[in-house]
């Protein structure tokens with residue numbers, strides 16, 4: 001078992017004095033497991049562990065608790081409850097993660113960690129549940145509009161895939177996060193150039209979903225299709241290289257790919273707002289958009305969000321935001337676990 005844990009994640013509280021019974025939270029992706037402790041809105045003692053260094057989720061969680069001085073059951077300030085977000089479907093006690101060998105029983109992990117309760121939810125559900133807990137500095141508004149209080153919220157996030165969710169308000173300030181598969185809706189074009197790109201992608205994919213263009217691999221798909229349409233051979237670029245070339249303005253097809261990515265994200269975000277009636281706003285999560293910086297702010301995203309013919313007046317008042325919080329899933333886990 002690896003003993004070497006990374007330092008605290010920037011932007012979260014450091015080793016603050018423990019407060020009685022915080023909630024143990026974990027965001028477990030295909031590569032990294034991020035752990036932390038939550039007291040209300042405060043996220044503290046965050047660490048990133050490499051999943052591959054641990055045989056099981058209990059081992060990783062135990063190593064984290066040891067690293068923050070809370071290994072022994074009964075230690076003051078040791079968590080009594082846990083809430084974990086996992087990249088994969090959550091349909092019962094047995095959890096099998098999509099891109100990781102870890103499989104576990106929620107009840108057994110709860111008992112092994114000496115917790116009274118453990119909630120496990122899908123990672124994008126956790127991101128969606130974070131929205132009511134975001135402070136103004138945790139989000140950046142793109143364009144005009146203002147949220148209607150108590151109204152439905154839309155959330156979508158391009159990352160390794162495209163997560164899509166909605167938040168429906170309920171009694172006592174509680175929210176229900178929708179668990180759909182909205183990243184797999186069919187991508188629709190709005191120009192001849194976009195039609196040509198989607199036509200090119202149809203040669204490789206039986207169904208060109210939104211995720212085929214609005215994700216890390218999707219950014220590469222856009223770059224490759226645009227390059228081929230112009231009679232050139234695409235280079236073998238990673239999503240980060242496509243974005244970096246676009247930010248540097250050094251490769252025209254990378255620039256066009258990122259511009260098309262932002263515009264198509266506007267179309268899909270507008271579709272989500274129409275479908276849900278998301279007058280509470282539409283939030284963009286995921287690791288990619290924050291890395292695009294001002295390219296995204298100045299892109300056609302907002303114009304395309306509103307560009308729905310007769311529905312323009314319905315969409316124009318709806319605000320759109322980029323989530324800038326480093327660990328929104330942790331805030332959502334606090335919501336799921338019922339933290340104040």
Ligand SMILES: Nc1ncnc2c1ncn2[C@@H]1O[C@H](COP(=O)(O)OP(=O)(O)OP(=O)(O)O)[C@@H](O)[C@H]1O
Pocket residue numbers: 028029030031032087158159160161215216217238239240241243244286287288291
């Ligand atoms: N600078 C960048 N610009 C654009 N895309 C990037 C950049 N850096 C990484 N990516 C791509 O972002 C995707 C990962 O997104 P994200 O960070 O949201 O991870 P994730 O979907 O939460 O998955 P996991 O937590 O399992 O890593 C990958 O496809 C990656 O290639």
